[in-house]
Amino acid sequence: MQRYYTRACNFYYGNQSKILVSKKKAxxxxxxxxxxxxxxxxxxxxxxxxxxxxxxxxxxxxxxxKVNLDLKKIKTKKKNFSNLEFKKVxxxxxxxNLTPDSFSDGGKFNTKQRGISxxxxxxxxxxxxxxxxxxxxxPGSKTVNKEDEWKxxxxxxxxxxxxxxxxxxxRKSDIMKNGIKLGVKLxxxxxxxxxxxxxxxxxxxxxxxxxxxxxxxxxxxxxxxxKYNNELLDIYDFFEEKIKLLxxxxxxxxxxxxxxxxxFGKKLKHNMNLIRSVSIFHSLGFPILVGxxxxxxxxxxxxxxxxxxxxxxxxxxxxxxxxxxxQILRIHDVNEVMQAIKVFKEITNK
Numbered sequence: 001m002q003r004y005y006t007r008a009c010n011f012y013y014g015n016q017s018k019i020l021v022s023k024k025k026a027x028x029x030x031x032x033x034x035x036x037x038x039x040x041x042x043x044x045x046x047x048x049x050x051x052x053x054x055x056x057x058x059x060x061x062x063x064x065x066k067v068n069l070d071l072k073k074i075k076t077k078k079k080n081f082s083n084l085e086f087k088k089v090x091x092x093x094x095x096x097n098l099t100p101d102s103f104s105d106g107g108k109f110n111t112k113q114r115g116i117s118x119x120x121x122x123x124x125x126x127x128x129x130x131x132x133x134x135x136x137x138x139p140g141s142k143t144v145n146k147e148d149e150w151k152x153x154x155x156x157x158x159x160x161x162x163x164x165x166x167x168x169x170x171r172k173s174d175i176m177k178n179g180i181k182l183g184v185k186l187x188x189x190x191x192x193x194x195x196x197x198x199x200x201x202x203x204x205x206x207x208x209x210x211x212x213x214x215x216x217x218x219x220x221x222x223x224x225x226x227k228y229n230n231e232l233l234d235i236y237d238f239f240e241e242k243i244k245l246l247x248x249x250x251x252x253x254x255x256x257x258x259x260x261x262x263x264f265g266k267k268l269k270h271n272m273n274l275i276r277s278v279s280i281f282h283s284l285g286f287p288i289l290v291g292x293x294x295x296x297x298x299x300x301x302x303x304x305x306x307x308x309x310x311x312x313x314x315x316x317x318x319x320x321x322x323x324x325x326x327q328i329l330r331i332h333d334v335n336e337v338m339q340a341i342k343v344f345k346e347i348t349n350k
Contacts, residue, residue, distance in 0.1 A: 002044055004063060005236060006070035007280040009050065010039035013323045014348025027053055029282065029325040031077040032087055034349070040067065043280070045230060073285035078327065081255040082185040082209045083128050083165035086287055090322045092338065093167060093188075093330040094119075094127030095293065098152045099136045115156040123164045126338035129186060131330060132157060133169030137190050139223040139263075139296075146172045157182055167211075173198035180206050186257075190215055190264060192242060200249050209255035211289055214238050216265025226265040232277050235260050239284055257328060259289040263296055271297040275317060279324045291330035292317040293337075309333065315340045 008029065012020055017036040020026035026036035041050045042063070051059075056067055078086035085091065096119050119130050134152035135144040149172065157179065160166065167186035168179040173196045176187050180202075187210040193199045195218075203210050214235045216226045228234045239258050246256075258281055260274045275297075281288050298313030299306040311333050318329050318337050322344075331337050 004066050005043040005233060005280060006067050006074075006283045007041040007043060007277060008037040008039075008074050008282055008325075009041050009279060011035065011037045011279070011323055011325070014345065015350060016348070027071070027075060029074065030086065031075065032089060032325070035089060035323070035325045037279075040071075041277075041280075042067065043233065045233060070283035074282045076285065078287055079254070082167070084287070084328065085128070086327050089325060089327055090318070090341070091128045091328045092126055092334055093289065093328055094122030094125070094130045094334045095330060095332045096122065096130050096132045097136070098132065098134050098156060112155050112159070116159050119156070119160045119164060122334050125335040127331070127334045129165045129167045130160070131167040131169050131188055132184075133188075134175075135170065137171075137219040137264075139219060141219045143218075143220075146174050150175055150178060154178075157184075171195035171199075173202045176202050176208075177206075180208055184208075186210065188259075189213065190261070191218075192238070192261075193246075200246065200251070204249060204251050207253060209253075209257070211257040211259050212239065212242055213259035213264065213289075214261040216261075219264075222265035226267060226270065228270065231266065231270040232273055232280060235274070236280060236284070239281070239286075243284070243286075254286065257287045257289045258284060259291065259330075262291055268297055268300045271295070275321065278321060278326060282325060287327040288325075289328040289330060290321050290326050292321060293329070293331045293333065311336050319344055 012026055013035055017026065018033045021028045021033045021036050026038040029035045039050050039052050041048055056064060059067060080086055098115050122130050132153055134149040161182045161184060166184045167188050168176065168184040169188045170176055171189055171191045187203065187208055189199060189211060190213045192212050192214055216222055262271050262274060278288065278290065293314045294310045298310040302313060314333060315337055319340060321329060322341065
């Protein structure tokens with residue numbers, strides 16, 4: 001049986017969006033009038049077809065029913081959690097790597113004073129959550145044992161977790177348990193909850209919000225010629241199956257975020273297709289997080305114009321993702337991205 005997927009497309013942003021929504025010529029994303037769309041793309045493993053929202057009523061009955069169910073998820077208002085406000089797009093997840101070897105800032109903030117100082121800077125610059133991690137998951141990195149990982153983050157986490165909202169970037173259930181006891185507001189597991197067999201039980205017991213990220217393979221081998229039948233639909237199916245698994249294990253809450261995992265087992269063409277068509281994931285009904293900051297795709301595209309920080313590529317991709325309704329961006333350079341977002345919103349809201 002042929003499987004159909006619905007992608008909202010042809011987005012409008014700012015004042016133009018509000019005008020079209022008021023005239024009922026565009027559908028607001030998650031009831032946010034500032035972001036709307038007037039076309040959908042109906043996708044199968046063999047075809048793509050764009051139609052206007054006015055043409056949906058002419059579809060065959062079974063397909064029309066499927067599309068309308070997807071549209072209901074796309075239109076439904078998102079409930080806030082973990083200091084994230086989903087009427088405000090995007091929320092910013094500030095990156096605090098307390099590691100000696102992360103791909104762009106390893107060793108910069110892994111002392112207590114520098115780590116605490118940078119956490120507050122990210123928060124004061126506009127981050128809604130600070131994502132604290134003690135294990136690098138860059139391409140080629142090896143697993144850090146849980147004792148070393150906890151040692152890297154323990155003191156800094158204790159110093160900031162009651163003062164600013166914290167997300168914990170870890171694949172290990174024992175680290176999660178320790179962080180949850182301290183009061184972290186979100187668990188961000190790059191392995192898609194697959195690295196540690198105890199993870200799902202920990203999340204269920206504590207009813208804590210979490211991120212499901214897609215990664216093909218492990219950090220050690222994920223960039224060794226990753227292959228997909230169709231990266232967009234394969235990852236969509238991955239999320240759908242993971243949600244079914246979580247429901248079967250007794251996790252009933254909807255405080256779940258989906259991250260397609262840019263750079264985690266993806267070549268440039270995979271990353272670009274995921275970013276370009278990221279709005280397909282809205283039809284799963286959960287907030288979307290994208291980690292576009294300083295990623296290798298920026299270097300691959302910019303070539304001789306690449307810089308160590310890659311702020312330009314981060315900003316341009318962030319603005320595009322924002323106009324596609326992505327609710328959360330994971331960002332290193334919070335001040336610069338927030339500046340770009342504020343200017344863009346001012347221009348488009350007049």
